[in-house]
Amino acid sequence: MDRSGPHQPVGADAGPVPAPPADGELAVLATVQDAVASPATIRVARGMSLFGEHAAGWLALGLAGAALDRPRRREWLGSAAAVALAHGASIGVKRVVRRRRPEHPSVRVLVGTPSRLSFPSSHATSTTAAAVLYGGLLGRRARPVAALTVGAMALSRLVLGVHYPTDVATGTALGAAVAAGARRRIRSRPDHRRVSA
Numbered sequence: 001m002d003r004s005g006p007h008q009p010v011g012a013d014a015g016p017v018p019a020p021p022a023d024g025e026l027a028v029l030a031t032v033q034d035a036v037a038s039p040a041t042i043r044v045a046r047g048m049s050l051f052g053e054h055a056a057g058w059l060a061l062g063l064a065g066a067a068l069d070r071p072r073r074r075e076w077l078g079s080a081a082a083v084a085l086a087h088g089a090s091i092g093v094k095r096v097v098r099r100r101r102p103e104h105p106s107v108r109v110l111v112g113t114p115s116r117l118s119f120p121s122s123h124a125t126s127t128t129a130a131a132v133l134y135g136g137l138l139g140r141r142a143r144p145v146a147a148l149t150v151g152a153m154a155l156s157r158l159v160l161g162v163h164y165p166t167d168v169a170t171g172t173a174l175g176a177a178v179a180a181g182a183r184r185r186i187r188s189r190p191d192h193r194r195v196s197a
Helices: 024-036 039-068 070-097 122-138 140-159 165-187
Strands: none
Touching (some): 039 122, 070 165
8 A cells, every 4th residue: 555645746846947048149148237237337228228218219309400400400300200210110020020028037127118029129220210310410520429329229228138139230220221211312302401511
């Protein structure tokens, strides 16, 4: 007669199964966070995230440019519309690809997001479009600042743990492509006045 008591499944008392080590892009993301995610950089990254949410900050800058630079009002409004288009394109790609945001014990998620979809980064897309278009309107001296802004926004998405590196790289490429097409169209208008400063 068996008196060993109730049988339990093998490993039932072993606790939760540990997650496998991070590899590939997850490992890169964890490394970036370990190297860069100080309290100060997290605060800056969160501020950039808020500014770029739904491209709202970039759209506001475009409207401000249109109000302040009246001779080129149409160019500023066209550029702001292109930023909105770039943002919309990134949302469309997200809904087709449906890649989930990073989720692993080695990655800290340090900001809320409006959706769980990751690819591409809409922040990187709209920031790049704004940098190309607004930087072109502001002249050569603004271009280094515009390039640094793109890099900072891309890095901020990794610091906050909400995007894979390929999300921000693809978002940057998408934003640049939309901006290049929009700039050609804007420059083809007869009232275009190119900045040479």
